[in-house]
Amino acid sequence: MPRTKHFFSFATGDLVRAVVPKGKKVGTYNGRVAVRASGSFNVTTAHGTVQGINHRHVRLLQRADGCAYTLRKETGVSSRP
Template sequence: QTGDMVKAVVPRGKYQGVWFGEVACRKTGSFDIKGKDGKRIAQGINYRYVQVIQRFDGYAYGKGVAELA
């Protein structure tokens, strides 16, 4: 669903790699992933490569770099 935090592992293609961010659902059924600045960092990602990390529930979550203790 649009607004959910996701992880996408894309094995090949223009957007190959691992992406974390907020998802936007397209009419075609594929997904766009937006970074913490709100810009699209990966477009047209197939549903098979996307895994939901946090569902959008109306609460604001920080998007930053995790630090190891």
């Protein structure tokens, strides 16, 4: 039986944002996802890899399309003229 490369509409290499509201891994993580059939994913951020993030906490930012994208801090708009 051939393996499946997509789980819960995510594929390995997709850029995602994971917002974990409670538990041991509480926080917000932006990075690349590595999918698992069990439904818990690995998210590789600029600071390291967070393992065991449930698919319910993950939102897609960019599909893996073969290009390498970098993550950078978002800057707000200044209210001063």
